[in-house]
Every structure is written in C-alpha cells, then in structure tokens.
Amino acid sequence: MDVDAVIKPEPDEIFDVELEEDILEANRKLADENAKTLLKYGIRSFDIMGSVGSGKTSLIERLVQMLKGKYRVAAIGGDAATTIDAERIGKHGAKVLQINTGKECHLDANLVKKALTRLDLSNIDVLFIENVGNLICPADFPLGCEKRIVVISVSEGEHMVVKHPYIFAEADLAIINKIDLAPIMNVDPIKIEKDIHTIKPSLKVVKTSCKTGEGVEDVVKAIGL
Numbered sequence: 001m002d003v004d005a006v007i008k009p010e011p012d013e014i015f016d017v018e019l020e021e022d023i024l025e026a027n028r029k030l031a032d033e034n035a036k037t038l039l040k041y042g043i044r045s046f047d048i049m050g051s052v053g054s055g056k057t058s059l060i061e062r063l064v065q066m067l068k069g070k071y072r073v074a075a076i077g078g079d080a081a082t083t084i085d086a087e088r089i090g091k092h093g094a095k096v097l098q099i100n101t102g103k104e105c106h107l108d109a110n111l112v113k114k115a116l117t118r119l120d121l122s123n124i125d126v127l128f129i130e131n132v133g134n135l136i137c138p139a140d141f142p143l144g145c146e147k148r149i150v151v152i153s154v155s156e157g158e159h160m161v162v163k164h165p166y167i168f169a170e171a172d173l174a175i176i177n178k179i180d181l182a183p184i185m186n187v188d189p190i191k192i193e194k195d196i197h198t199i200k201p202s203l204k205v206v207k208t209s210c211k212t213g214e215g216v217e218d219v220v221k222a223i224g225l
C-alpha cells in the first residue's frame, strides 16, 4: 500500500527557531573551547556516537585494551542514567568519568567542558567520549573532539543509514559493528556501506565485530593511533 501523505513540521512549529539557533551557536563556541583545551594538552579525542546497543561501549573496551600499552587512555561515559558502561571501560585500566544526562538524549559541549575540568589532562594521551545513545541530535552538538565516529550495528536492520542521514554527514568515520551477526540478521553490510557513501562519499567505513575483535585494528589505523 502506498503512503497517503508525509506530514512534515514547518520549522516554527517544532520550536522557537531563534532559541534553537542560540543554543547551537553557544554549543559551537564551547566546542571550540574544548577543542583548544584538548589541543593544548596534546590529547587525541574521539566522540563516539550511535544507538543504544550498537556497541559503543564494547568498541571503547576493545580500543582501550589495544592502546593502553602505548598511550594513557581516558574515557568519558555519557548516559542518561547509571555508571554501568563507565565501569565496564574502567575494568580495562582506563581512567573513566561518568556524565549522567538525565532526560537529555545527547551530550553537549558544556557537559564535556565540565568533565574536562575533572580530569587530569596532563596525564592523558587519548580520550574517548561515549555519546549517550541515539542517531539524531548528537549530529547538531559537536563536543570539540578531533574526530566524530558513528557506530551502527547490523542488528539494527538495513535501513539505519537512510533513516539517519545527518549524523553520517557530520561523522569522520563510520563503523558497521556486529559484522559476525550479518548472516543471521540477513543484512548485507555492503549495502549499508553503499548507503553511507551515498550520503558522504568521502566517509571512511570500517566493519567490526567487537565480540571477536575483527576490524578493531582497522579502527585504530583509521583514527591515526
């Protein structure tokens, strides 16, 4: 059956546009400040975005395991509630700090700025920031990290990319995770990769299984560590 109509809000129907623009502008300024702070301390920083269950925490755990012999690694875990993920990452020897966003569904540069004041920045080489868990609003809120990484998994189905074009447009690296489940899920990772490249042809795509460790070395290479 065809869809009868697609209803879209006019811009002024969803929010006060000026208010929204002020917020985004304020966030951008704070993100620039964070970027300067991180640069000053020579910290390589990565904003890890993706849905709940895509494997952001598992990826960070793998990366910490691989990198901890070479770099002093820290992580900021952003979640609505709980410290479950931060504890998982901390077990591998990284310094971890939790931000609980409450009802907010994304991190913003202000929260990260606060978190940075609580870390001993002169003792950190690499910082991973786990950005709550959705594919929509994090796109609009840069945090000031060197690179933005979006993680999707084949278990989210084959239409995740076309449904969320903006986050891929904003990302510097895309990871297709849980590649070991692709046959079971009947999802073709090549199609997902094609969808990503339709949105942003230059975007580097890495396929991983954070369960088996497949592809994680390619992530390390792709982010230049």
Ligand code: MG
Pocket: 056, 057, 058, 085, 130
């Ligand atoms: Mg997580």
Ligand code: ZN
Pocket: 104, 105, 106, 137, 138
């Ligand atoms: Zn949000």
